Amino acid sequence: MPTYTLHINGRNEQVTADDPAMPLLYALRNDLGLHGPKFGCGLGQCGACTIHVEGAATRSCLLTVADAEGKQIVTLEGLGTPDRPHKVQAAFIAEQAAQCGYCANGMIMTAAALLAATPHPDEAQIRTELAGNLCRCGTHARIVRAVQRAAAA
Amino acid sequence: MTHISRRFFLAGTAGLVVAFSTRAAHASPVTVAKDQVDGFLAIGPDGAVTIYSGKVDLGTGARAALRQIVAEELGAQIHRIALVEGDTALTPDQGPTSGSTGIAVGGMQIRQAAATARQALIAMGAERLGKRPADLEAWDGEIRPIAGGDSVAFADLLQGRAFDLGIDPKAPLKNPDSYRIVGKEIRRPDIPAKMTGKHLYVHEFTVAEMLHGRTIRPPAIGAKLIEVDEKSVAAIPGVVKVVRIGNFLGVVAESEWSAIRAARALKAKWSTPATLPGSDRVYDAMRAARVDREDVLNSRGDPTAAMSAAARTLQASYLWPTQSHASLGPSCAVADVRADAATIWTASQGTHKYRPIFARFLKLPPENVRLIYLDGSGCYGMNGHDDAAADAALLSQAVGKPVRVQWMREDEHGWDPKGPAQILDMKGALDTAGTITAWETLAWLPRNTPGLPAVPLLAPVDAGIEPSGGDSAGLLSLNADPPYAMPNMRATIRWLDGTALRPSNLRAPGKIGNVFAVESFYDELAAAAAADPLAFRKRALTEPRAHAVLDSVAARMNWTARPSPAADRSGAILRGRGIAYVHYKQTENYAAIGAEVEVERATGRIRVTRMYCAHDCGLIISPDGVRSQVEGNILQTVSRTLYEEVTFDKSRVTSTDWSSYPILTFPDAPTLDIVLIDRPHEKPLGAGEAAAAPVAAAIGNAVFDATGIRLRQAPFTPARVKAALTDQT
Numbered sequence A: 001m002p003t004y005t006l007h008i009n010g011r012n013e014q015v016t017a018d019d020p021a022m023p024l025l026y027a028l029r030n031d032l033g034l035h036g037p038k039f040g041c042g043l044g045q046c047g048a049c050t051i052h053v054e055g056a057a058t059r060s061c062l063l064t065v066a067d068a069e070g071k072q073i074v075t076l077e078g079l080g081t082p083d084r085p086h087k088v089q090a091a092f093i094a095e096q097a098a099q100c101g102y103c104a105n106g107m108i109m110t111a112a113a114l115l116a117a118t119p120h121p122d123e124a125q126i127r128t129e130l131a132g133n134l135c136r137c138g139t140h141a142r143i144v145r146a147v148q149r150a151a152a153a
Numbered sequence B: 001m002t003h004i005s006r007r008f009f010l011a012g013t014a015g016l017v018v019a020f021s022t023r024a025a026h027a028s029p030v031t032v033a034k035d036q037v038d039g040f041l042a043i044g045p046d047g048a049v050t051i052y053s054g055k056v057d058l059g060t061g062a063r064a065a066l067r068q069i070v071a072e073e074l075g076a077q078i079h080r081i082a083l084v085e086g087d088t089a090l091t092p093d094q095g096p097t098s099g100s101t102g103i104a105v106g107g108m109q110i111r112q113a114a115a116t117a118r119q120a121l122i123a124m125g126a127e128r129l130g131k132r133p134a135d136l137e138a139w140d141g142e143i144r145p146i147a148g149g150d151s152v153a154f155a156d157l158l159q160g161r162a163f164d165l166g167i168d169p170k171a172p173l174k175n176p177d178s179y180r181i182v183g184k185e186i187r188r189p190d191i192p193a194k195m196t197g198k199h200l201y202v203h204e205f206t207v208a209e210m211l212h213g214r215t216i217r218p219p220a221i222g223a224k225l226i227e228v229d230e231k232s233v234a235a236i237p238g239v240v241k242v243v244r245i246g247n248f249l250g251v252v253a254e255s256e257w258s259a260i261r262a263a264r265a266l267k268a269k270w271s272t273p274a275t276l277p278g279s280d281r282v283y284d285a286m287r288a289a290r291v292d293r294e295d296v297l298n299s300r301g302d303p304t305a306a307m308s309a310a311a312r313t314l315q316a317s318y319l320w321p322t323q324s325h326a327s328l329g330p331s332c333a334v335a336d337v338r339a340d341a342a343t344i345w346t347a348s349q350g351t352h353k354y355r356p357i358f359a360r361f362l363k364l365p366p367e368n369v370r371l372i373y374l375d376g377s378g379c380y381g382m383n384g385h386d387d388a389a390a391d392a393a394l395l396s397q398a399v400g401k402p403v404r405v406q407w408m409r410e411d412e413h414g415w416d417p418k419g420p421a422q423i424l425d426m427k428g429a430l431d432t433a434g435t436i437t438a439w440e441t442l443a444w445l446p447r448n449t450p451g452l453p454a455v456p457l458l459a460p461v462d463a464g465i466e467p468s469g470g471d472s473a474g475l476l477s478l479n480a481d482p483p484y485a486m487p488n489m490r491a492t493i494r495w496l497d498g499t500a501l502r503p504s505n506l507r508a509p510g511k512i513g514n515v516f517a518v519e520s521f522y523d524e525l526a527a528a529a530a531a532d533p534l535a536f537r538k539r540a541l542t543e544p545r546a547h548a549v550l551d552s553v554a555a556r557m558n559w560t561a562r563p564s565p566a567a568d569r570s571g572a573i574l575r576g577r578g579i580a581y582v583h584y585k586q587t588e589n590y591a592a593i594g595a596e597v598e599v600e601r602a603t604g605r606i607r608v609t610r611m612y613c614a615h616d617c618g619l620i621i622s623p624d625g626v627r628s629q630v631e632g633n634i635l636q637t638v639s640r641t642l643y644e645e646v647t648f649d650k651s652r653v654t655s656t657d658w659s660s661y662p663i664l665t666f667p668d669a670p671t672l673d674i675v676l677i678d679r680p681h682e683k684p685l686g687a688g689e690a691a692a693a694p695v696a697a698a699i700g701n702a703v704f705d706a707t708g709i710r711l712r713q714a715p716f717t718p719a720r721v722k723a724a725l726t727d728q729t
Helices: A024-031 A087-094 A104-117 A123-132 A140-152 B062-075 B102-129 B154-158 B256-265 B279-288 B303-308 B351-362 B385-399 B409-415 B458-462 B511-528 B533-538 B544-556 B623-642 B695-707 B718-728
Strands: A003-008 A011-016 A050-053 A056-059 A072-074 B005-010 B016-021 B041-043 B049-053 B081-085 B136-139 B142-145 B211-215 B225-229 B239-245 B248-253 B267-270 B291-300 B312-320 B332-337 B342-346 B369-373 B403-406 B422-430 B436-446 B489-496 B573-583 B590-600 B606-616 B671-677
Touching: A003 A024, A011 A024, A024 B256, A050 A104, A056 A104, A087 A104, A087 A140, A104 A123, A104 A140, A123 A140, A140 B623, B041 B102, B041 B154, B049 B062, B049 B102, B062 B081, B062 B102, B062 B136, B062 B623, B102 B136, B102 B142, B102 B154, B142 B154, B211 B256, B211 B385, B225 B239, B239 B256, B239 B385, B248 B256, B248 B385, B248 B458, B279 B422, B303 B422, B303 B436, B303 B489, B312 B511, B332 B385, B342 B351, B342 B385, B351 B369, B351 B385, B385 B403, B385 B458, B422 B511, B436 B511, B511 B533, B511 B573, B511 B623, B511 B695, B533 B544, B533 B573, B544 B573, B544 B590, B544 B606, B544 B671, B573 B695, B590 B695, B606 B623, B606 B695, B623 B671, B623 B695, B695 B718
Parallel strands: A003 A072, B049 B081, B211 B403, B342 B369, B436 B489, B606 B671
Antiparallel strands: A003 A011, A050 A056, A050 A072, B005 B016, B041 B049, B136 B142, B211 B248, B225 B267, B239 B248, B291 B489, B312 B422, B332 B342, B332 B403, B422 B436, B573 B590, B590 B606
16 A cells, blocks of 8 residues: 655654545544544535645645645644643633534634734634634634634734 | 543633543442432542533533532532543433433432432531531532531542432522532633544544444435445455445445445445425425324414404414534444444434434344443534434444444435424414504424434434334424413414424424514514514513513613614615514523624625624523523524525435535624523523524514515525515515
8 A cells, every 4th residue: 555654743654545535634533643633524615624734724635645745734733732732722712612613623723824824813804714614503703702812812 | 532631710810720630430330320319420439529411511511510510519629520421321311412401401410419419428427527417518529517627528428439329309409699619600621622633522433443334325315225236346445345234325444535435436226216395395395295283382362353353464474494403523423233232432412312222223132232422513403413323333233343434524414304394374463552462373393293203213214124213303383372462372383294304303493483483473563563673572571581681682782762674774785673582482591682784785695793692591500601502502593594494306405515505604603792691599491592593583673674674484595685675676
């Protein structure tokens, strides 16, 4: 089986896959135990699987494992941990910005990429940036507040 | 399974931060009987407390609230409380986590267990300390003299023993005025892990030797599987087995991606029945459907006579569409079915309820079947979670190894049981003074008596196994009657024999459509009477709690008394305000919702700019938990009101992704203004449903206020609004 070398969260990881078209998401979740990114739709419509590729928020359900080779990849786990959360994660915790939490990965990864490029977005920018990330539980208001809190941190 | 360190943050000025581990006494409880203290509570030799709860946390914050209840009533340290949820082997059967009963029923059973335990510990402490029980209190895990002095820890009194004590329904509860933890802000213990990828969802759960399965659902509901070409997946590496049982078809593979590839590649020939009416004709089909029976939900006076004698009558029909849970993550489960026993890890809301159902279709004794709850993606009733678990169970039984099944997006949107469509025919009469003299509701609903196999699981039915019971679609008929004083009123339910699609108890089942009709039609009568919609409601309500929520929302909205619609309805953007009210199930929460909207005349697009809510659920255990639920109720129902309708043709659901079944997105999410009214001396009610019920009516009433057009069919799509605006001119 072909082996792929992936640069993930600052480390080189080897994964094998019998299909080069396998989306990176499955390698992250099932081979590397990185459970931050979630399978939501497999269609690039919901954002639950969002990761950073070369710093850009990217849907890992659409990026193939073969195309991911050689790129700098960061997952939710690479941002921070429960004990040392990234400022966006800390802000989501402070705002209790989750119900089921299944969408949170995409919200946080998208927001972190936004703040890296635009440290002080206004509310409209935040909402526009998150427009492609779906939340079903209705946590939108808290999520927007969390991103604002992170921007102010 | 890893146990991770969790943190509670006691908010407020103190800013107390407590870290603790859930690696507490997870050992099997001595009993799962729900009339025994030991069924719900254990105190380990180290003093750590474990709660065994049959009700689960579906992202609602119950993990915080249940701990608050026990910490308060038992006098335990909250950071030393672990919680085991929804495991049929470890927790009492408290019924499914549905109908907003997690705290209102489940939490109160646990509170009584805690009160009984406290009484017993105080008696033990009295003997040990040589004091009178009345002079002692339980707090911080100790029995101690109220006046000060030597104390004794719970753990020292129990020495690791069980209570061996029946729950005393008369064990005195603490006076709410003395509460120190209930009603305070306690941070949810699951959020830090959820925000960092460390939380264990069922989607992440694995066991040794686990394989991956996918089911292949037919191209038409009720299709027969004619032929399967197993060779069509021969070239895909890692395929373990193609499983065919009657019309149930699945694949099992070594890796998830292989299972997905195989499910997509597998060639199968199905019959293509065309038995559905199609979503375009769903209401016509309902009106033509066989009526199982009619029930009078509520009546007083003689509405028929009053209607014919009235100065003025109105009538209107309201339509609520078929809707999906549309859970963000497709349902997932892991099943390990062996020859003589089965364990199923599932996001089910009713592990105990489904245990005998799984036992029956797996042909195993119920005592050898264990269902263990793990978090899924948010569900708002029975989504696909129980079906995914049944899929995994049949596939595991077929291969003799543990199998994980995660549905794909088209499975969840296409095959989750659906909130059924509703029709409400309304009639009302006014006298010359503008007072309502008669009201009639005729609600068309799918027959749904609890206990009927209204929502049979897909997999066993497809496999040709006798349906063995399932969930019910909920109390669909409630709130079809108006909560207002009027001399003559009748609400009739016309129960239809079946629905186009499998029905589900989707959040506030039936009540959102019913309250949409009742509160919109009440607004129609107010407008006909040229009355202010708020005053028109308040004068027909006597309960102070009803007035309190309406007054509270009105104050937040700076409500000025005037009839709707607004006098000035010129301009490209029309603005309006609306209000709606519910006494949930006519016995539970009081909730008022206000809406402010903008309607774009050229396009018919509605922008809901701000939503208001005043919510009274009695005693509030966990204020931020209630607030979070109310927010979710409002935003999800804004989405259901504006965007959501399941479409289907004559064979199958056609809205199978997020572009064909759009939901609310961030740019369109309204600002929220929520007031929680705490009633410490009332019983605590749930918060997962009530605030959803008046949302559609409040928005519809606001659109009427802005435009003078009455929206009677959801969703309020731009096309519908534009057509109504065009008809108006």
